[in-house]
Amino acid sequence: MKFMLLQDYGGVARDVPPMSEWAPEAIEAHIQYQKDLNAELRERGELVEAQGLATPELAKFVVSNGAAPTVVTDGPFPESKELLAGYRLIDVESPERAIEIAAKGSAAPAHDGTPIEQSIEVREVMGPIEH
Amino acid sequence: MVRRFGDFSDSEDAVQEALVAASTQWPAEGTPENPVSWLIHVASRRMTDRIRSEAARRGREDAAAADRAVAVAPQTEPDAAPGHDDTLVLMFMCCHPALTPASAIALTLRAVAGLTTTEIGSAFLVPEATMAQRISRAKQSIRASPEPFRMPEGDERAERLRSVLRVIYLIFNEGYLTSTGAELARAELAAEAIRLARIVRLALPEDPEVVGLLALMLLTDARRPARSDAASELIPLEQQDRTLWDREAIEQGAALLAEAVARGAVGEYQLQAAIAAEHAKAGRAEDTDWREILGLYGLLERMTGNPMVALNRAIAAAMVDGPDAGLALLADLDERLEGHHRLHSTRAHLLEMAGDTEGAIAEYRLAADRTNSLPERHYLTKQAAKLNERDVP
Numbered sequence: 095m096k097f098m099l100l101q102d103y104g105g106v107a108r109d110v111p112p113m114s115e116w117a118p119e120a121i122e123a124h125i126q127y128q129k130d131l132n133a134e135l136r137e138r139g140e141l142v143e144a145q146g147l148a149t150p151e152l153a154k155f156v157v158s159n160g161a162a163p164t165v166v167t168d169g170p171f172p173e174s175k176e177l178l179a180g181y182r183l184i185d186v187e188s189p190e191r192a193i194e195i196a197a198k199g200s201a202a203p204a205h206d207g208t209p210i211e212q213s214i215e216v217r218e219v220m221g222p223i224e225h
Numbered sequence: 226m227v228r229r230f231g232d233f234s235d236s237e238d239a240v241q242e243a244l245v246a247a248s249t250q251w252p253a254e255g256t257p258e259n260p261v262s263w264l265i266h267v268a269s270r271r272m273t274d275r276i277r278s279e280a281a282r283r284g285r286e287d288a289a290a291a292d293r294a295v296a297v298a299p300q301t302e303p304d305a306a307p308g309h310d311d312t313l314v315l316m317f318m319c320c321h322p323a324l325t326p327a328s329a330i331a332l333t334l335r336a337v338a339g340l341t342t343t344e345i346g347s348a349f350l351v352p353e354a355t356m357a358q359r360i361s362r363a364k365q366s367i368r369a370s371p372e373p374f375r376m377p378e379g380d381e382r383a384e385r386l387r388s389v390l391r392v393i394y395l396i397f398n399e400g401y402l403t404s405t406g407a408e409l410a411r412a413e414l415a416a417e418a419i420r421l422a423r424i425v426r427l428a429l430p431e432d433p434e435v436v437g438l439l440a441l442m443l444l445t446d447a448r449r450p451a452r453s454d455a456a457s458e459l460i461p462l463e464q465q466d467r468t469l470w471d472r473e474a475i476e477q478g479a480a481l482l483a484e485a486v487a488r489g490a491v492g493e494y495q496l497q498a499a500i501a502a503e504h505a506k507a508g509r510a511e512d513t514d515w516r517e518i519l520g521l522y523g524l525l526e527r528m529t530g531n532p533m534v535a536l537n538r539a540i541a542a543a544m545v546d547g548p549d550a551g552l553a554l555l556a557d558l559d560e561r562l563e564g565h566h567r568l569h570s571t572r573a574h575l576l577e578m579a580g581d582t583e584g585a586i587a588e589y590r591l592a593a594d595r596t597n598s599l600p601e602r603h604y605l606t607k608q609a610a611k612l613n614e615r616d617v618p
Contacts, residue, residue: 117610118607118614122458129456
């Protein structure tokens with residue numbers, strides 16, 4: 095079964111400064127943790143795709159009714175913390191395994207080396223009709 | 226095939242190639258007596274080809290590419306003997322003006338370089354089915370266009386050659402600019418681009434820009450081993466371990482460049498190659514002849530009017546006359562490159578040189594927020610963090 099693990103720019107309850115204010119080693123440790131997790135999932139045959147998205151500064155909202163000119167709204171957005179930062183699409187044997195992976199992603203190291211406790215949204219991808 | 230050769234995926238590709246060959250040959254020559262053994266025979270031959278050495282592969286490519294010309298383009302000269310010209314015509318077709326760059330790239334890799342759809346898909350991080358569809362739509366656009374399968378002439382030929390060179394350079398850049406994940410597939414893309422340029426050169430040995438592009442790619446690719454660390458994070462040019470650079474590629478590139486320059490006509494790729502050669506010449510970053518590089522960027526900017534070139538010229542100016550000279554040049558670019566991450570990262574770099582730590586941190590952060598490349602975002606964020614740490618210990 096496939097799950098989408100989603101991560102937005104908010105979702106950290108603790109007081110964590112923006113990443114560019116971390117020590118360089120802390121940034122490296124965080125990035126390495128995410129890469130290692132992806133490598134582990136790839137090795138186990140569970141990773142479909144993992145991507146980070148460009149920042150909210152580059153986000154646009156688009157609305158169209160098919161006739162009038164398309165309405166494109168540029169940032170900055172007041173709710174930019176709710177925007178998606180990145181996702182992992184995984185294919186696993188059970189919902190329990192999806193939660194285990196999300197938990198691992200959530201515990202990536204923060205600026206001080208302790209787990210960042212990022213909230214991860216776990217959503218099952220809808221599949222075909224089961225007979 | 227799997228029983229015989231062991232490798233499932235390669236066998237599958239070989240069988241597919243045999244089926245493609247059948248679809249073009251059988252209607253023309255009739256269905257063979259034993260179709261299955263014909264397919265297995267042809268697929269096995271393709272498989273043996275695959276297993277051969279890299280050197281043998283190069284030689285085979287021309288023939289294979291000429292073979293595929295039939296599948297890609299309307300067949301007008303079925304009896305013409307396959308040769309370099311045919312490969313070139315095929316390349317002209319693949320870089321057809323009716324195609325978007327993305328389609329031209331995919332089609333060139335499939336039909337000329339002989340990569341499988343799976344390989345191309347994984348190099349561009351696109352599902353195989355999507356890539357197959359992109360290639361098939363590209364073939365349809367070419368079939369639908371009035372352009373016949375022939376060598377373009379005169380001005381048109383020069384124009385089309387420019388798009389061929391551009392497509393090759395785009396393929397190279399896709400491969401050279403590291404992205405997350407499929408890095409091996411990407412290194413392969415850079416190698417394919419170099420091989421494609423060599424094929425064009427065989428057909429057009431006299432064209433200085435073809436040689437210039439080949440030299441540029443060799444000189445740039447020579448830095449690959451030094452460009453990223455063990456964690457595949459970017460290492461900027463001035464911090465690279467230059468002993469890791471591929472000396473053989475540099476010598477080849479420099480020799481080709483000298484050959485192109487001797488022909489007289491100066492072009493964009495030659496100038497870029499000349500700049501890459503200047504960097505390659507310097508044993509240490511501090512030995513770089515920035516005055517020479519500044520002059521070359523000046524010529525390149527006049528020739529192309531490209532604001533990205535102007536950014537590089539600003540860096541060279543800062544290295545020759547100090548950061549303020551570079552910053553003054555950047556001020557002129559604000560309007561043309563408003564909000565572009567590279568304008569911010571260049572300004573950050575020059576402010577850092579000038580000792581304006583706070584200004585540099587702010588610009589690094591702006592650049593990090595605006596780039597769409599993950600390794601670059603990591604690099605810029607770390608730059609801001611390093612200055613921040615130094616500033617507020």
